[in-house]
Each structure stands twice: as C-alpha cells, then as structure tokens.
Amino acid sequence: MSENFDRPEIRKPENLIYSRTKVLTDNIMHYCPGCGHGTAHRILAEVIDEMGIQNDTIGVAPVGCSVLAYNYLDVDMAEAAHGRAPALATAIKRLNPNKFVFTYQGDGDLAAIGTGETIHACNRGEKIVIIFINNGIYGMTGGQMAPTTLEGMKTATCPYGRDISIMGNPLKMTELVSHLKGTYYVTRQSVQTPASVRKTKAALRKAFEYQKDGKGACFVEIVSSCNSGWKMTPVQANKWMEENMFPFYELGDIKVDGELVK
Amino acid sequence: MKELKLMKGNEAIAEAAIRCGMDGYFGYPITPQSEVLEYLMAEEPYKRRTGMAVLQAESEVASINMVYGGAASGKMVMTSSSSPGFSLMQEGMSYIAGAELPCLVVNVQRGGPGLGTIQPSQADYFQATKGGGNGDYKVIVLAPASVQEMADFVQLGIDLAFKYRNPALILSDGVIGQMMEKVELAEQKERLTDEQVAERCPWALTGKKPHRGHNIITSLDLDSSRQEKFNEKLQAKYREIEKNEVRFEEISCEDADYIAIAFGSSARLCQKAIDLCRAEGIKLGLLRPITLYPFPYAPIEKLAQRVKGFLVVELNAGQMIEDVNLAVKGKVQVEHFGRMGGIIPTPDEIVAALKTKILGGK
Amino acid sequence: MANIIGDVVIDIEKCKGCGVCMTGCPKGVLALSKDVNSKGYNFAMKVNADCIGCASCAMICPDGVITVYRAKE
Numbered sequence: 188m189s190e191n192f193d194r195p196e197i198r199k200p201e202n203l204i205y206s207r208t209k210v211l212t213d214n215i216m217h218y219c220p221g222c223g224h225g226t227a228h229r230i231l232a233e234v235i236d237e238m239g240i241q242n243d244t245i246g247v248a249p250v251g252c253s254v255l256a257y258n259y260l261d262v263d264m265a266e267a268a269h270g271r272a273p274a275l276a277t278a279i280k281r282l283n284p285n286k287f288v289f290t291y292q293g294d295g296d297l298a299a300i301g302t303g304e305t306i307h308a309c310n311r312g313e314k315i316v317i318i319f320i321n322n323g324i325y326g327m328t329g330g331q332m333a334p335t336t337l338e339g340m341k342t343a344t345c346p347y348g349r350d351i352s353i354m355g356n357p358l359k360m361t362e363l364v365s366h367l368k369g370t371y372y373v374t375r376q377s378v379q380t381p382a383s384v385r386k387t388k389a390a391l392r393k394a395f396e397y398q399k400d401g402k403g404a405c406f407v408e409i410v411s412s413c414n415s416g417w418k419m420t421p422v423q424a425n426k427w428m429e430e431n432m433f434p435f436y437e438l439g440d441i442k443v444d445g446e447l448v449k
Numbered sequence: 450m451k452e453l454k455l456m457k458g459n460e461a462i463a464e465a466a467i468r469c470g471m472d473g474y475f476g477y478p479i480t481p482q483s484e485v486l487e488y489l490m491a492e493e494p495y496k497r498r499t500g501m502a503v504l505q506a507e508s509e510v511a512s513i514n515m516v517y518g519g520a521a522s523g524k525m526v527m528t529s530s531s532s533p534g535f536s537l538m539q540e541g542m543s544y545i546a547g548a549e550l551p552c553l554v555v556n557v558q559r560g561g562p563g564l565g566t567i568q569p570s571q572a573d574y575f576q577a578t579k580g581g582g583n584g585d586y587k588v589i590v591l592a593p594a595s596v597q598e599m600a601d602f603v604q605l606g607i608d609l610a611f612k613y614r615n616p617a618l619i620l621s622d623g624v625i626g627q628m629m630e631k632v633e634l635a636e637q638k639e640r641l642t643d644e645q646v647a648e649r650c651p652w653a654l655t656g657k658k659p660h661r662g663h664n665i666i667t668s669l670d671l672d673s674s675r676q677e678k679f680n681e682k683l684q685a686k687y688r689e690i691e692k693n694e695v696r697f698e699e700i701s702c703e704d705a706d707y708i709a710i711a712f713g714s715s716a717r718l719c720q721k722a723i724d725l726c727r728a729e730g731i732k733l734g735l736l737r738p739i740t741l742y743p744f745p746y747a748p749i750e751k752l753a754q755r756v757k758g759f760l761v762v763e764l765n766a767g768q769m770i771e772d773v774n775l776a777v778k779g780k781v782q783v784e785h786f787g788r789m790g791g792i793i794p795t796p797d798e799i800v801a802a803l804k805t806k807i808l809g810g811k
Numbered sequence: 812m813a814n815i816i817g818d819v820v821i822d823i824e825k826c827k828g829c830g831v832c833m834t835g836c837p838k839g840v841l842a843l844s845k846d847v848n849s850k851g852y853n854f855a856m857k858v859n860a861d862c863i864g865c866a867s868c869a870m871i872c873p874d875g876v877i878t879v880y881r882a883k884e
Contacts, residue, residue: 192840192857194818197882204817205866205879212663216874220852221829225873245522245654248667257665263654265521266667267514268544274511275518279654281502282473282524283643286656304514307507381835381867421829 210236212261219326221421223411224252226378227320228259230388231291234395235262244287245279247272249296252326256291270301273308276315287398289316295325298334298360305364312369312403316394319360319406322413323432330416334358337435342416357435361408365441365449371403373442377410377433379425390440403445410436452634458599458625459484461632462529462555465603466501467494470638471553472524473502475515477534480567481623482557485529499640509534513541513554520550521666523646523653525607529555531623532573533564542616543582547668549683551610553603554588555619557626558764560791568791569623571713574768577620578742585680587687589617589694590741592712596630598739604635611649613690620741622764624714624793696739697748701727705734707807708752709799710773711762712738719762721796726803733803741769749776758782758807762799765789782807813883817864819857822876826854832868832877841868 210232218224235244241262248256250269257264267275272290280288297305297319308315324342325331331344335357339348349357365373372394376387387409394405410432414424441449456464463485466474476486486505494501506512512528519526530538535556545552558573560566577590589609591602599621606617647655657663670676698716701723702708709719716737726733736752738745753759758781761770767785777783786802788794819840826848833841838861843853855868855877864881 192860192862194816194860194862194880197816197818197880198820199880199882202864202880202882203878204864204881205869205877207875207878211875215825218873220827220873221831222873225875226871229873229875242656242658245656247518254669257663257667261657261663263657263664264666265518265548265654266665266669267517268540271510271514271517271541274506274514275521277504277511278473278475278502278515278518278524278526279522281504282519282526283522283655285643303507304511307511379831379871381865381870384870421831422834425831425834 208232208236210241210261212259214258216259217255218252219415221412221414221424223322223378223409224320226384227318227409227411228256230378230384231318231391232260234388234391238392238395240287240395243285244289245283247275247279247290249290249292251293251296253291253293253320254327270296270299271304272296272301273304273313273315273317277308277311277313280313280315287395289318291318292320294319294321294323294333294335298358305360306367309364309404309406310367310369312371314398314401314403316398316405316407318391319408320411321408321436322411322416323357324413324416326413326416335360337431359436361406361441364406365447369403370406370442371445372397372405374440375408375410375436375438377428377438379412379428410438451636454632454634455629456596456632457484457627457629458593458596458621459557459627460488461596461600462603462619463488463492464634465600466527467492467498468635468637469604469607470499470525470640471501471527471607472640473519473526474528475504475506475512475519475526476528477506477509477512477530479531479534481559481569481626482529482531482555485555499637501640509537510540513538516552516554517541517545517548517550520545520552521548521654523650523655527553527555527607529557531557531559532561532570535573536576539582542588543584543586544668545616546586546588547584548666549614550616550666551607551614552616553606553610553619554616555621558620558622560789566791567623569714569764569793570789570791571622571715571764572766572768572789573620574741574763574765577618578744586683587690587742589613589615589690590620591617592620592739592741593625594713594716594737596625596628596632599625600632600634609694613686615686615690620713622714691743694740695743695745695747697745698737698739699748700735700737702734702736702752704732706732706757707734707760707803708756709733709735709760709762710738710749710769711735712741712769714793715762715764718794718796718799722799725796725800731803731808744772746772746776749773750778753777753780756781758784760799760803760807761785763787764793815863815881816884817862817879817881819862819868820878821855823848823854825874825876826852827874828852828854829873830855832872835867835871837865837867838863
C-alpha cells in the first residue's frame, strides 16, 4: 500500500469546501470514464440544489447516451422518444407553469431527429431550459456521424472523415436558435477545465433564473468530449476538443436578455 | 346545466373536452378533423373558460409528444387527427402505452393508404385495434356512431384512460366528424387543481415530494427479465380491460335471422338497411361494437349459435371481419361488404350485398 | 498570513480512473493508483501532501467522487 497523505484533522464540517450534491442520486453513472455528461449532470444538479428547486423541477431525458439521466438526477423526470423532449417539455411547462422544466439532449437527439421540435419550442418561446450536449458523435450507438461531426472527422459512418460534399455540413444549432425571436438566452460552454465548469454552471444558473422570471426559451450548449467515440484517452480527448471543436464551435454567450451579443 | 345544441361531430368533441375539465389539447390541422382545433381556438378556453391549454403544434409528431409530456405530469390531455396524421402519432402512442399514461386521442378517419383522400373511411381499424406502433400494447378504442357519442365518449374515454393508465382512442370517421346533429352537452366540470392531480396520480411528475422518491416516467428497461415482467403486467391489464369494458349495442337482434355487424357511420347505414330488409320480410338485426378494443367477441359468438349468417359492413376492404370470424369460429357464414376510397354505400347496396352474398340471390 | 491546507477524499469505488482530475490539480497531488477498485478501474489517489483545497479536481470530476476540505494552519 502506498504512503498515506490524508489529513483527517481538517475533515470537519466547517472546513468542507465541496461535496457531492444531494440532487444527484447515489447511482454510479453508466457513462464512460471522463465523459462530460457526468460533469454536466453534476453542475445541473448543483444549480437545482443551490436554487432550492429540487421539488419544483421536472426534467426530460432524451434518447442517446443520457437516456438514463433520470437515474442520476434526483428530480421528477420523463424519458422522451428520440428528439421529442422539447415537445414533452412544452406541455409540461404550459400545464405546470410554476415548475422549472428542462430538457437534456445530445446532438443526435436535438440537432438531427429532433430538429423540428427544438426549433419550434425555441421559436414559440417556451419558458424552458434546453441543455444541449454536443460531442460531435453518436456515442450510444457506437460512434456514428452526428449532425455536428466536424468536417474531416472520422466516425463509424464516415470512416474516411466527414466529406461535406457528400454528407453535408456540421450544423451550428446554437447559432441557429439564437436567431429565433423566442429564445431569450443562448450560450455555448464546455466542461473540460475547472474554470470552464464554473462558467457553465453560472450559465445554467442564469438560464434557470430566467425561467423563474418567466422569460423565453434558454438554450445552453455544452461542447463535450466523447473519448470512447473519438478513440482517445479522456485527457487526450479534452485536448483534441480544445484544438478542433472550439475553433468551429466557439465558446461564449450568443444571446443575452433576448439580444444577440455575438 | 345540460344544454341542447346542433353541432358538428368535431365541434362536439371540442366542446365536450372543455366541459369535462380537460387540461390541455395539442393538435395539428388535417381534414376532416380541423374543426376540433378551430373550435377550441375560437373558444379560447385558456382565456375565457376553464384555463385549458390549447396549442397548435408543428406536427402530429410534436402533438402526441406534447400529450405524452402533459400526461406524464398527471394532467388530462388530448389530441385529435385524421388517418395520415394518426400514422405519424404511432411512435408517441407506443411510448405512452409503454409508459402507462392516460390520455385521449381522436382519429377522424379518412381514406388511405398514404395521403389517400379526405373523404370518410374506416380503414384504420387494424392500426387502432391491433397496436399501430412498435411493441405489444393495446389502446382502448371507442367507436362513436353519432354526434352525441362524439361528445359523450370524450368523458368516457378520459375516464377509462385514467382508470387503466392507458391511452384511449376515439375512432371516428369523416361522416361522424362532419355531420351535424342535436347533441346534449354535459355540465361544465371544474378542472382539477395541482393538489388534486398530485393526489389522483401519485406516479406523475408533479415535483418530488418529501414522502416519496423522484418519479420517473419511462418506457425503457434495459434488463430483459424486468422488461418481460413489465410486459406481463401490461397484458394482465389488457385482460382486465377485456373483462370489464366491452361495450356494444344490439338493434332488432331478438328475432333476427341475419346480423349486420358494423361500427360508427357504417352502423348508421345498417340501421336503415334493417328497415328496408324487414319491409321485405328479411329479418336483419345489427350488432354495433362500441368498443373496438376490447372487441365484443362473446355476444357475437352467442348470436352465431342461433342466426343464419353475418354481414360485416365496413368502409374498408375487410378488417373488423377478422375479429368477427374469430368470434363466429366458422359456425355460420360471415361475409364482408365495404366500399373504399371515401365512398359511402347506400342502405340499398347493403341490402343487395346481404342478398347476393348470404341469401344466395333470394 | 496563515498557510492554507487542504485535503481531498476520493470515493474510490465510484472513481473510474479517467485522470481528468489530475489535469485540474495545480499542485500535482493526484495520480492514478496501480491498484484497482471492484470495477477494475485504477482509481485516483494522492501522491503528496500539497493539497490546498482549491476544489479544482472536484469541479471537473465527471463522477462527482471527490470531497474537498480546506483549513488555515
């Protein structure tokens, strides 16, 4: 056994700086080691915890890697059909206007099969938070091309790299919805460094605060790595994401208080 | 107070929905049922009456998934469509059945396949009664034959849906949807409060409570043994529905030698055919299934022991006849008469079909 | 000015050994163990006593397995 560097003398409640939020269940998440979904779940749960809205929040899980999000987030949740989460959330919010309603969706769910539901929920200005995890690949089904797969990026269904002359262009869904009148807050963030996690958490908090104030649709994209799908180690994948994803999917706020800022 | 009105079938559905305390309607226009959404939008129940939400969705796919969301939160919700639109809803129907949620869906049928025609049809019988979407599931199917029943089956359908936590479907057609008749409307009921909803539906997404863990609405279970158990539970529920909820009407069956079996608008045509037959001394009766699922197998089997033949009349190529054959089990002759593509037969054609197919040209 | 000292507690059964926490630590406190947990993962462990309780590791841990304490010495 290796040397012990524990400092039991400071492990007291008054010295506690950070612990797992109670809005996450005790279930071990099924995500691959290093997957951004876990971090995104955790900060979402922390925001719900810090706002004290656990009993007033209803979430909608997608089809994709995060299909089982309801096993980890300790709030009432529905599991939608593929791409339909914004439709469910629309009705849940309209029939329960005092509840906080969010969807949590991947790029296949939100930007391919559910494009229609996403655009129309945003355009109607549904008072919901849409959390969009973009890792440029279909993780759950084994690494196929996503609508957000970068040009030249290799996946199981574009094994020689995405050829845009044949397969079309990567879709910037977040920029697209920012131009719809119904969206109030649109931002693109990431969760690969402590600083980026703090920023993303602040963005989620802002989105839920806007919902509290009855503002329009809030859309938070989180650019994330899929190390299994990209066939890299978690640390390599985060580096690859910074070097390749961020130049195309630029981080930062796109629309704030209903006004385009970018 | 109850109220008498002259209304279209589609309008009766809309008015009955407001009066039964429905919480939300989500739909998409399609002929011949657009009057449901039009009526609701003109009434503005969200502003002027009960607070019921009404929304024109971007598609039938979205409509049924809004219904899924609303039902998941324990609210009384519905949608309506016509055949091609109802086809688009099958994914949602399967999920709703799999998640065991109550809701009301209306299909005012038109001719198919594909875009087909906008004229009346009953060609979605298989889709409605045998599943429609993926997986082993059943939907409670009510077949109205009058504008009155269009109104009444809204309450009945939503009651059955909540009783069994299962989608209920009103399978109507363009005739019943478009025609105007006198209808007695039920008294206005209050919508349930959020507290009443939470009490009525302890399983629903009403926000986590101190006394319970978080509620999850899903149709997914990756564990095969648990998924099989769940399917067995669903099947047990369907057996219960089959035991308790069979509804049908018999007209002039007591002394009948021959029985027409028809639902919805076809049953109305058969009522006239009975008069024409009896004027000629042919003793025809009518059995009208009101629930298409659960299907009235037993009463048809009982009639098969004493009558000489059955004529199944449908606005399709022969769908319900398969269920009639299952009930009759070859005891007596069973024939089908139907028109397709939106054509509605005359009562005379029905009488002629009875004569040529069953009476042997007598 | 008092020295800041910190400590992290890692729930090694829930750790998947992704190593992302190591990249976030400014003091090089964390590394992956040669031992594995019951799932077969080389879990994260402390390799020195330099922790300042900044919580950066916990902030980027995808599985929320790190608890952080901080005190003035």
